[in-house]
Amino acid sequence: MATNPEPTHERCRARREGDFGWHIGTLLRAYEAAVAEVVADVPHGSRGYQVLDVVVHGDQPTQVALAAHLGIDRTVMTYLIDDLVEAGLVLREQSPTDRRARRVVATATGRALLAELERRVRAAEDSTMEALAPDEREVLRGLLRRVACGLRDIDVTGAGDPPVELPMAAVRS
Amino acid sequence: MATNPEPTHERCRARREGDFGWHIGTLLRAYEAAVAEVVADVPHGSRGYQVLDVVVHGDQPTQVALAAHLGIDRTVMTYLIDDLVEAGLVLREQSPTDRRARRVVATATGRALLAELERRVRAAEDSTMEALAPDEREVLRGLLRRVACGLRDIDVTGAGDPPVELPMAAVRS
DNA sequence: GACATATGATCTGCCAGACAACACATATCG
DNA sequence: CGATATGTGTTGTCTGGCAGATCATATGTC
Numbered sequence: 079m080a081t082n083p084e085p086t087h088e089r090c091r092a093r094r095e096g097d098f099g100w101h102i103g104t105l106l107r108a109y110e111a112a113v114a115e116v117v118a119d120v121p122h123g124s125r126g127y128q129v130l131d132v133v134v135h136g137d138q139p140t141q142v143a144l145a146a147h148l149g150i151d152r153t154v155m156t157y158l159i160d161d162l163v164e165a166g167l168v169l170r171e172q173s174p175t176d177r178r179a180r181r182v183v184a185t186a187t188g189r190a191l192l193a194e195l196e197r198r199v200r201a202a203e204d205s206t207m208e209a210l211a212p213d214e215r216e217v218l219r220g221l222l223r224r225v226a227c228g229l230r231d232i233d234v235t236g237a238g239d240p241p242v243e244l245p246m247a248a249v250r251s
Numbered sequence: 252m253a254t255n256p257e258p259t260h261e262r263c264r265a266r267r268e269g270d271f272g273w274h275i276g277t278l279l280r281a282y283e284a285a286v287a288e289v290v291a292d293v294p295h296g297s298r299g300y301q302v303l304d305v306v307v308h309g310d311q312p313t314q315v316a317l318a319a320h321l322g323i324d325r326t327v328m329t330y331l332i333d334d335l336v337e338a339g340l341v342l343r344e345q346s347p348t349d350r351r352a353r354r355v356v357a358t359a360t361g362r363a364l365l366a367e368l369e370r371r372v373r374a375a376e377d378s379t380m381e382a383l384a385p386d387e388r389e390v391l392r393g394l395l396r397r398v399a400c401g402l403r404d405i406d407v408t409g410a411g412d413p414p415v416e417l418p419m420a421a422v423r424s
Numbered sequence: 425g426a427c428a429t430a431t432g433a434t435c436t437g438c439c440a441g442a443c444a445a446c447a448c449a450t451a452t453c454g
Numbered sequence: 455c456g457a458t459a460t461g462t463g464t465t466g467t468c469t470g471g472c473a474g475a476t477c478a479t480a481t482g483t484c
Contacts, residue, residue: 098376098392099301100321101399102282106275107322108402113272128272142461148273149280151442156463178450178461203271209401210394218394219271221387226274228382229281315432324471329434351432351479 105206112202117195121161125150127199129158130192133168133184140179167191278379285375290368294334298323300368302331306341306357307365313352320403340364 110124117127128148138144145155159182162168167188173179184192207215283297290300301321311317318328332355335341340361346352357365380388 097304098395099282099286099297099372100305101392101395102275102279103322104399104402105395106279109272109275124272131270132273140461149276154441176451180462199272206402207398209397214394217390218398219274221383221391221394222271222274222278224382225380225391226270226277229277229379313432327470349480353433
């Protein structure tokens with residue numbers, strides 16, 4: 079790039095409302111990049127972190143549920159958990175109610191590591207929202223949360239997949 | 252703002268503020284899925300659509316700029332544009348100012364197809380935000396746009412949203 | 425002008441992840 | 455008990471991301 083002092087700043091007059099997909103994609107890529115630095119030590123980086131997070135805070139009963147919740151392929155989840163187990167962060171236990179299933183639980187080490195990482199991840203998240211004022215960030219977080227939660231519920235009926243028939247045993251809560 | 256009088260969905264009770272990454276990821280996956288149906292005819296699906304969109308509306312002078320803008324690898328961009336050219340949607344022209352560079356321009360066919368698809372994509376986008384009221388969707392779009400533009404050091408001109416006007420009202424989750 | 429360096433585009437090779445198909449154990453239902 | 459469905463793991467394939475090399479051209483320096 080030659081005598082072009084200002085080109086790194088793209089102009090926004092070209093950025094229209096129709097760029098919704100670009101906006102989400104850009105945000106997600108920035109988020110991934112920011113978080114990747116923080117969780118570099120966790121096996122499989124941000125994905126491993128997310129799995130650990132759901133294992134600790136979520137209540138996904140099986141590995142399949144875990145995978146579906148995070149949008150990860152179930153065959154990948156096998157290796158992912160393998161490596162988390164090897165790192166001493168989680169354990170595979172036999173599910174007491176279904177001997178086909180493995181209940182993935184966090185070790186003390188895993189919970190401690192997660193607690194430490196959560197703070198840094200939160201900071202990394204905020205760094206991706208630098209353009210917004212603090213209260214606006216909370217608005218964005220709230221809206222995204224409602225959209226994502228709403229999607230999970232309609233996803234069962236709406237998007238391609240046939241309604242998931244829950245076995246009686248699976249009905250918890 | 253943490254006060255959550257009645258969560259709309261039981262399953263969402265477990266979803267905390269800390270799930271920002273999960274929320275974005277879920278939204279992006281839903282967006283990709285919804286758009287993929289609409290743009291199935293465009294080579295490489297949603298990615299091809301986004302490239303076409305930027306070619307028509309954007310201001311990216313080279314393929315590298317195009318790739319960087321969309322977060323796509325530059326080597327992939329080559330094949331991507333190859334297929335768009337083969338489909339008759341875009342053309343590679345020699346850049347008048349830099350004979351190394353190729354300026355990618357849309358054909359009439361490409362512009363017509365894009366115009367048609369944009370409407371359907373817009374509808375698909377909205378379908379991913381079913382959980383929000385129309386005015387809330389606009390707030391979300393605006394916030395995402397400012398975040399994404401901020402991440403790319405894009406000057407949010409003209410449209411210059413004043414700070415979100417209904418911050419608290421928007422969060423009724 | 426000659427030269428070194430930087431950039432745009434392409435190609436090649438390697439690797440991680442998505443995906444399908446299969447196998448096996450077990451659960452559920454008739 | 456038998457049929458079917460589900461959870462998990464394994465294997466193989468395919469696409470895309472990524473690093474490196476190559477070639478053409480542009481730019482800066484002398």
